[in-house]
Amino acid sequence: MNAQRLGQLAPLGFDRVVDDVPVTSSAFLFQFPVELLSHIIENLSPADLAILAQVDNDCRQLARSIQFVHAVFDFRQPWTCEFVEALEREREAENGLVSPFYRHQPRRRRIACCIRRVKLYAHPHVVQGLPVDSWASRVASLCAEAFPNLYTIDWQTSDPQPMAYHESLAKLQASTAKHIKFDVVWEPLPILPPIISNYQAKNLIQWNLETLVIVYSILSEMTGGSSTVYDSVERCRETLQTFVWRNGGPLAEVTPEILLLLLSRVPHLRHLRLENVLVRGPVQFNPPTLAQRSTITHLDLRGCDGTIYEWFEGLGTFERLRSLRMNVNPASDTGAEISFLEKNSRLIALDVGTVGASLRTTLLPLLRSQFKDLVALRLLWDSEDNEPSPESLGMIGRIEKLERLWISGPERRFGPGYIYRVDAGFEVDHSLVLRTLLPFVQSQLRTLIFTHDTYTVPGAHHPLLAPQGRHSYYDMKRLPHGVAVEDYLTPEECKRACGSVTCFDFEESRREWRKLEALAWERWHHSRMREHAKDYFGGLERLGMVYVGMLPVYKDEDLEPGMENGGSGWGKHEESARDEDGVFVEGFWDRVLTSV
Numbered sequence: 001m002n003a004q005r006l007g008q009l010a011p012l013g014f015d016r017v018v019d020d021v022p023v024t025s026s027a028f029l030f031q032f033p034v035e036l037l038s039h040i041i042e043n044l045s046p047a048d049l050a051i052l053a054q055v056d057n058d059c060r061q062l063a064r065s066i067q068f069v070h071a072v073f074d075f076r077q078p079w080t081c082e083f084v085e086a087l088e089r090e091r092e093a094e095n096g097l098v099s100p101f102y103r104h105q106p107r108r109r110r111i112a113c114c115i116r117r118v119k120l121y122a123h124p125h126v127v128q129g130l131p132v133d134s135w136a137s138r139v140a141s142l143c144a145e146a147f148p149n150l151y152t153i154d155w156q157t158s159d160p161q162p163m164a165y166h167e168s169l170a171k172l173q174a175s176t177a178k179h180i181k182f183d184v185v186w187e188p189l190p191i192l193p194p195i196i197s198n199y200q201a202k203n204l205i206q207w208n209l210e211t212l213v214i215v216y217s218i219l220s221e222m223t224g225g226s227s228t229v230y231d232s233v234e235r236c237r238e239t240l241q242t243f244v245w246r247n248g249g250p251l252a253e254v255t256p257e258i259l260l261l262l263l264s265r266v267p268h269l270r271h272l273r274l275e276n277v278l279v280r281g282p283v284q285f286n287p288p289t290l291a292q293r294s295t296i297t298h299l300d301l302r303g304c305d306g307t308i309y310e311w312f313e314g315l316g317t318f319e320r321l322r323s324l325r326m327n328v329n330p331a332s333d334t335g336a337e338i339s340f341l342e343k344n345s346r347l348i349a350l351d352v353g354t355v356g357a358s359l360r361t362t363l364l365p366l367l368r369s370q371f372k373d374l375v376a377l378r379l380l381w382d383s384e385d386n387e388p389s390p391e392s393l394g395m396i397g398r399i400e401k402l403e404r405l406w407i408s409g410p411e412r413r414f415g416p417g418y419i420y421r422v423d424a425g426f427e428v429d430h431s432l433v434l435r436t437l438l439p440f441v442q443s444q445l446r447t448l449i450f451t452h453d454t455y456t457v458p459g460a461h462h463p464l465l466a467p468q469g470r471h472s473y474y475d476m477k478r479l480p481h482g483v484a485v486e487d488y489l490t491p492e493e494c495k496r497a498c499g500s501v502t503c504f505d506f507e508e509s510r511r512e513w514r515k516l517e518a519l520a521w522e523r524w525h526h527s528r529m530r531e532h533a534k535d536y537f538g539g540l541e542r543l544g545m546v547y548v549g550m551l552p553v554y555k556d557e558d559l560e561p562g563m564e565n566g567g568s569g570w571g572k573h574e575e576s577a578r579d580e581d582g583v584f585v586e587g588f589w590d591r592v593l594t595s596v
Contacts, residue, residue, distance in 0.1 A: 011038050011069040012116060012149055014062055019109040025058035041066055061109045068114040073139050074121040081128050084138055087112055091146040112146045118177075119154040133157075133164035140171035152179040152211075160184065173235060179211035209236035213244040230258050233266065242271040244300075253280040259311065263294050271298040273325075278305030291315040298593070300325040302353060306336060313340040322346070323593050327353030338362055342370070349376040349593045354410075364395040375596045376404035378449075378589065381426065390436050397440030403542075404592050405445060407433075409452030428453045428548075430532045438539050445540050447592065449547040451585060455528075474550075477521040488520035488527075522578070526551060547585055550578035 014037045023030060029037065041062060044052065053063035073080050090110045122136045136157060143150055153172060157165065165184065172180065214229055229245060243262060245254075254277045262272060297320050301308055304327070313336045321344050326337060341363070350371070352363065367374065377399065381388060388396075388407060396405065409426025428450055437445065454473045457480050479485065486494055493516055526549075533546040533553035546553050579585055 011042065011065050012114065013038050014065060016149060017061055017065045017109070017113045019061070019113050021057075021109050023058050025056050027055055027059055029062070030058065037062060038065060057109065061114075064109075064111055064114045068111050070117045070119065071115045072119045072121075073135075074119075075124055075127045075132055075135055076121060081135065084135065084142070087142050087146060088138065091142065094146070110146075112142070113149060115147045116149055116151045117154070118143055118147070118150060118152075120156060122157040122160070131161075131164075133161050133168075136160070137164060137168050137171070140168040143177065144171045144174035148176065150175050150177045152181075153177045154181045154183070156183040158184075169232075173207045178209060180209060181211075181213035181215070183215040206238065207232070207236035208239045210239055211242040211244075212236060212240060213242075213246075215244075215246045230255075230261065233258070233261055237261070237266045239268065240266050241268050243269060244271075244273040244275075245277065246273070246275040247277055253278060254308075255280060256311070260290075263290055263296070263315075267295065269295055271300075272296050273300035273302075274308060275300070275303040277308065279307040279311045291318045294318050294320065296321060298323040302327050302351075309336040309340055313337075313343070317343045323349040323596075325351035325353075334362070338366065341366060345370040346373055347371060348373055348596050349404075350374060351378040351406075351589075351593075352380065354380050360389075360392055364392055368395045368398045372400055374399055375401055376406075376592055377402060378406035378408070380408045381410060388433075390432060393433060393436035394440070397437045401444065402441060403444055404447040404449075404596070405441075406447075406449040406451070406589060408450070409454075426452050427455060430535065430548075434535060434539050441540065443541060446542050447545050447547075448536060448540075448543060449585060449589070450549075451547070451582065453549060455549070477518055477525075479521055479524055483524065485517050485520045488523040489516055493519075525549060525578075529553065530557075547579075547588075550580055552579070552584060552588070 013034060015034045029040070032040065041049070041052070044066070046067075049063040049067055053060040053067075071083075073084065075081070090112055093108070094110065118139070120136060120139055122132045124132055126132065127135055143153060153175070155168075155172070160168075169182075212232060214232070233240065233243065243266070254274070256279060259279070262269060296318060299312075299318070299321055301312070302325050309326070324341075324344065324347055345366075350367070367377070377396070379396075396402070407428075456473065457478055496512065496516075529549035529551050530553055532548050536546050537543055537555050544555050
C-alpha cells in the first residue's frame, strides 16, 4: 500500500467500534443503516464532531470513530503523555486491573477501538522526567495489547537506545498492523544488540505484515543494521507484499543473503525499493532460475551503488517485472544498468534518473527498438543539455505504446535535504516539442509532464531593469514590458492597494502593492502556461493532462483567459497555487505507475 492510501485511511464502521456495548441512543442518526453512518459523519467539521460527542454515549463513540482514526503521539507536545496514560487506564479497565469499585460500573466504550493508524514522534530525550524511549515502549505496548483495529504504524525515533528500540520492535510485532514504517536516526553509530531479546524469546510469533518500510539514517553494516532488516523480513516473509529499505546516511552495505531472501523466500513480494545501498560479499547466482521465479512487479533502485545493478543484472530476466525506477550516472560505467534494461524489455513503466550525452546513443535507441510494451516513461535530462534535442524527442515519440511522458530538467541540491528548484539550464521550447512529437504520438499520448522547466519573459525589457536570466524566472516574478499589474487584478484589489483616502499609510500600501504584484505575476504565469497546454490539447487528441510551469492543466478546464472587462473576470476564475514542492506531480506519477 502506498503512502497516499495510508494517509487517506478510512474510519471504521460504527458496528466495529461499539465495543460490545448495546446502542441505546434515540438520536435520529441511528435510524440510518450502519453502513452509511461513517459516510455521513465524515462530512462533519471538527467543531460539529465535538458537539455530536456531547449528545450521549453512542454519539460520543460515533464521533470518536472519526476523531481518533489517526492517533498521533508527538512527544514534543505536552498533552501526549496524558493521552498515553488515558489509553493505559482504558486497557487496565478492559483487563479488569482496576479497583473493586470500578468493576461493578457499566462497561464503557474505548477510544482504542477507533484507532486505525498510529504515528509516533519520539525526538526529545526526556519527557516528564522519563526517557522518551520509555514512553515509546509504552505506546508499543498499547499497539500490541489495546488497539484491536490497528492497521498502520509510522514510527519515528531519533537516537534511541538499541535495547529499548528492539524491545519496542518486538512488541509491535504482536500488533494487528499490516503496514509499518520505521524511521530511525542514530548518531553516533551504535553497536546493536543481539536480535532476539527476552521479550521476543517469550513471544516468538510470525509478523503478518503486508508493507514494511525501513528508513535508517547513519546506519551501516558495522552497526548490525542488515541483521536487523534480515530478521524483520524473515518474520513477515509469508505475507509481505511491499518492502522499502531507505538509508539516509552513507551507503549501507547489504549482504547478498538479504537480497536472496527477498527474491526467493518472500512468495508474495510485489514492490521492492532499495535506496542508497550497496552489495558487499561474494555474488552467488543460485538457483539459476531465481529471477524467472521472482514475484516482483515494481522495482525501485534509485540512489543505489552500481554493485546493486551488477547483482540484479547477473540474475537475468525478471519475467513479472513491469515497473522500474533507476538512476543512471552518465559519468560512470553504465554497462550493468543498460544490460539489466536489455534483459527486462517487457516493462510497462520506466523511470530513469538521468539521461546524458553518453546515453543518448544507447538508452533512447534501446527504448525505441525493444520496449514494445512501454506505456509510461520518465526521463531526467542532464545539466549539460539546455533541452532535449529534436533527435532525442523523435526517438521518444517512436516508442510504440507510449501514453505517459515526463520530461524533467536536472535536479540540484541546496543545503541540507532536497529542495524542489528549477535549474537554469532547462528552458523548454514547447513549439519544438509539439512539432517533434505530433507525427508519432498524436493518437495515443494521454499525459505530458514537464518539471524543472524555466522560461524567459517575452518581449523587450524595461531599460532601467537588469536583464533577466532563465534561472531567475520564478524568483524575480517579472511581468513583460508593456503589461501592467492592474491588467491582472480585480477592481477591488486595485482599490485595496491604494489604501484609505482619509488615513493613508504609505508603508502599508507599499507592502500590499508588492503582494498584489506577486499575485498578478502568478496569474500571468498561469495564463501563459494554459496557452502552452491549449496548444498541446489542440494537437494531441487523446491528451488529458499537461503539467507545465509547476501547474497541472486538464483538458476539460475552461482554457479561455481569465481576464474580462479590465480584470473583473478573476473573481470567478481564480487560479490554484503552483506545485512548488513537487508533491502533486510525484503523487500523480505514483498513481500512474500503479494504474498501468
